[in-house]
Amino acid sequence: MTQVTLLGRDNCPACARAESDIERICGELGVPYSVTDVDTDPELRAEYGDRVPVILIDGAEHGYWAVEEDRLRAALG
Numbered sequence: 001m002t003q004v005t006l007l008g009r010d011n012c013p014a015c016a017r018a019e020s021d022i023e024r025i026c027g028e029l030g031v032p033y034s035v036t037d038v039d040t041d042p043e044l045r046a047e048y049g050d051r052v053p054v055i056l057i058d059g060a061e062h063g064y065w066a067v068e069e070d071r072l073r074a075a076l077g
Contacts, residue, residue, distance in 0.1 A: 004022060006033065008035060008037065014053055
């Protein structure tokens with residue numbers, strides 16, 4: 001089954017918007033998702049820290065900074 005992961009951080013307005021969008025879209029499509037704080041992992045922070053939020057689908061980078069709803073739905077459909 002497909003898994004969506006949002007990489008973000010606390011106190012990040014763009015991350016909060018992305019999480020809200022992902023929660024809604026994944027909920028409608030029945031796709032599980034998780035949220036990971038990049039600041040809790042030095043490797044994630046080094047790789048993604050300056051461009052969060054980052055959306056991963058099955059561990060592969062799908063997009064960053066904002067959820068492109070049509071594109072995400074197409075990837076999950």
